[in-house]
Amino acid sequence: MILSIFKNEPIKKVSAKLLHFLFKAEHDSVLEHAVISFMIRGASRSWLAQITRHRIASMTSSSQHYQDYRDYPFVVHKSLVNKEQVHMAFDDSLLRYTILIQQGIPREEARQVLTNAMAVNFKWTINARSLYNFMRLRMCLRNTAEIRVSCSKIFPLVQQWWPEYAEILGPPCYTNGKCNQEFMTCGRKYDRKKSISG
Amino acid sequence: MIKMQTYEDMLVKVKWATPNPEEEIREALDNTMVDFIYI
Numbered sequence: 001m002i003l004s005i006f007k008n009e010p011i012k013k014v015s016a017k018l019l020h021f022l023f024k025a026e027h028d029s030v031l032e033h034a035v036i037s038f039m040i041r042g043a044s045r046s047w048l049a050q051i052t053r054h055r056i057a058s059m060t061s062s063s064q065h066y067q068d069y070r071d072y073p074f075v076v077h078k079s080l081v082n083k084e085q086v087h088m089a090f091d092d093s094l095l096r097y098t099i100l101i102q103q104g105i106p107r108e109e110a111r112q113v114l115t116n117a118m119a120v121n122f123k124w125t126i127n128a129r130s131l132y133n134f135m136r137l138r139m140c141l142r143n144t145a146e147i148r149v150s151c152s153k154i155f156p157l158v159q160q161w162w163p164e165y166a167e168i169l170g171p172p173c174y175t176n177g178k179c180n181q182e183f184m185t186c187g188r189k190y191d192r193k194k195s196i197s198g
Numbered sequence: 199m200i201k202m203q204t205y206e207d208m209l210v211k212v213k214w215a216t217p218n219p220e221e222e223i224r225e226a227l228d229n230t231m232v233d234f235i236y237i
Binding site: 081146161162 | 209
């Protein structure tokens with residue numbers, strides 16, 4: 001049994017109801033004391049641009065300055081994997097990158113010919129207050145398929161870590177029963193059981 | 199030869215997490231908030 005540090009009483013359970021109240025009443029700063037750290041492999045550079053907009057987190061990503069990017073895969077939606085035009089674009093990009101490197105152009109300059117689809121490895125440490133905000137925005141059905149896929153992979157891990165907290169994660173249409181996007185609403189409702197990338 | 203993968207191939211693992219998040223939140227609440235917050 002865990003005891004409260006000053007009162008010498010057992011720690012009471014933090015229910016999903018309490019967590020929901022803390023966020024709704026904006027007493028959510030206490031959530032910053034709980035932190036989770038992820039290692040993510042095989043997301044794209046365009047995903048990197050999205051996730052780094054969530055600035056209340058610590059991040060370290062693959063370096064196109066110090067790493068040879070010929071070893072990295074291209075990351076695309078499953079509908080593009082067999083598209084000839086996509087293969088041609090990636091082939092061309094990687095060929096030109098390789099030629100520039102062979103000509104002695106530094107990696108940090110040669111990288112400019114690479115595409116947004118290039119993979120990135122990413123270490124991400126985020127507190128529960130900021131993660132709540134991230135999941136609220138990025139689980140939304142209006143968001144990109146890739147970041148929603150990453151949410152679908154993050155969610156079960158958070159559930160294992162702290163089930164009551166995971167219960168309150170989701171876009172406004174799921175947690176509040178109402179979309180807050182007004183004229184931009186997609187008109188659908190988020191369903192945890194459905195496929196993410198479509 | 200290019201290597202390709204889909205979004206679903208992304209790997210996500212937890213490296214570390216606060217071992218008892220409830221304890222951290224309760225400790226913060228206990229010492230800063232009033233009792234009505236015990237819901």
